Amino acid sequence: MEVFVPFSTDRPKSRLSGVLTPDERAAFAHAMLRDVLDAISGAGGEPRVLATGAVDADLPCPVTVDDRPLTDAVNAVLDARLGSGGKAEGDEEPVAVVMADLALATPESLRELFAAGREADVAIAPGRGGGTNALVVSRPEFRVDYHGASYLDHHRIADEIDASVAVVDSHRLATDADEPADLAELLIHAEADDEADGGRAARWLRDAGFALDATDGRVGIGRE
């Protein structure tokens, strides 16, 4: 299954600007992207980066540049892959779209997503807050709309074309690294996973001096 990973090269993680400089946000975003690409490959998917501009890094997969807004760029991909190619309905190989900041994504959680997307016409892993963090589509009439509560919009769009929807209930896929509290989430799971060093993004955070801080009774992050 082809798995497109939208990646913004010009607006890196602005909601982390309180804790990371612009250069740090770019480096952290790259580390997360690499983790997501690895998890996709580990789940048997074929990752493709869908970037808004040239990516200044060696990536282990093809990169397509499309500078349009996220919704337009993803719909162009769906159209190219699922659109009127003369295939009979049901013959399309599903296409997946996975966000680049799902730093907790694992091959296991993505395998569940891909499997759901082979059963239903549309599979969605909702993000916390009503977003659509990962999606698998096999119906050419389906169109994405990432603005606002896209999880609800994607249910509605699927209903309109009578497409079946499977929801993937995963904390890992629901967690995107948008805000400082999400960085704590990343460090918590890297520590719990018992891996010596966790993924690139967790390593990057630790190397940058971040550590879990539970001194006020709730778990947050501190920086040396």
Added chain:
Amino acid sequence: MEVFVPFSTDRPKSRLSGVLTPDERAAFAHAMLRDVLDAISGAGGEPRVLATGAVDADLPCPVTVDDRPLTDAVNAVLDARLGSGGKAEGDEEPVAVVMADLALATPESLRELFAAGREADVAIAPGRGGGTNALVVSRPEFRVDYHGASYLDHHRIADEIDASVAVVDSHRLATDADEPADLAELLIHAEADDEADGGRAARWLRDAGFALDATDGRVGIGRE
């Protein structure tokens, strides 16, 4: 499987005090408790409420009152159910502990938890922020410690007694209704689930005038 649901009768959801009065918080907490008890029964579990004081409501299951702090009350339950009853190791029926504010819990997500708890010595559904939202234990030496990053502490405690740990990756079980943003989560999933009215907690919120509000581009809640 017996499933204990700790319920505080005296400190209801103080982090929601910015949006709900004390009476409203108590009513909302009751609605969530009832939803959780229903989901447990739907998953084939036998719910038992473990309350800090007398519960002023008709509940569909036994209620035990223990006014000690959460950690002590849960450890007393584990000790009574798994403790030195002369059973050979491995013969214990596992015991589950599920928090009363998991308003998104479904029979399906809890069935996954219970199944994990029959395979491993300890199964944990982490909460967002490093908490332990749901737990299944079959080893009598295991003890809970709900203070701080309990998810990490429970991994450590399991390691110390050489107990195997299964992690249940569920956004529904990771979401406890602690803060106003969590109320939005509840309304989002009630709407997406296509049920005419959702669970009691979502209905309570809607009856109290709450609705999703995406006017600033992010999804939050507003109240009439």
